[in-house]
Amino acid sequence: MIIVIGSATAKPGHEDAVRDLSLMHVQRSREEPGCIAHNVSVDSENAARFVFVEYWADMPALKAHFALAASQGFVRDLRPLLAENPDMKIFKAAPLKP
Amino acid sequence: MIIVIGSATAKPGHEDAVRDLSLMHVQRSREEPGCIAHNVSVDSENAARFVFVEYWADMPALKAHFALAASQGFVRDLRPLLAENPDMKIFKAAPLKP
Secondary structure: OEEEEEEEEEOOOOHHHHHHHHHHHHHHHOOOOOEEEEEEEEEOOOOOEEEEEEEEOOHHHHHHHHHOHHHHHHHHHHHHHEOOOOEEEEEEEEEEOO | OEEEEEEEEEOOOOHHHHHHHHHHHHHHHOOOOOEEEEEEEEEOOOOOEEEEEEEEOOHHHHHHHHHOHHHHHHHHHHHHHEOOOOEEEEEEEEEEOO
């Protein structure tokens, strides 16, 4: 399983635009093959920072997601609204019992 | 490396109390040995749902975290404020190159 944890910080005044773009992106992504979960949330310590938590079945599914015109359009539309470069961490992950 | 992804949904009217308890918990947890990161955010599709993203060096560090009176106090204080049982997923994770 693949976990992606990303974050993007909006420029002042662009929080709503970043949220709306991000919601469209995560909701669209959930329909893609191999997407187990895809959510965006707002950092409780920084209302401009958006946190993405994604679960993918495998790397091919994630790579197909990255290659989609819609995904690339999201990144292109998002970038000018951000105060800094977005962060993305990708992990190969195996569930453990709590 | 260990990733913990949790979520807790507040009862209506208890969102602020859940946020305040959660912020104290994540900020305290960051000081613990083996805690790489510990953050809470609010689901952009459900303002009552709090998402916890935690990175721990290894399982012993996470188990020590769970065993702390402060951690157990957080769970005890949080539970009556929640609309349903909290969810917690734990993963053994290896970083991959984007």
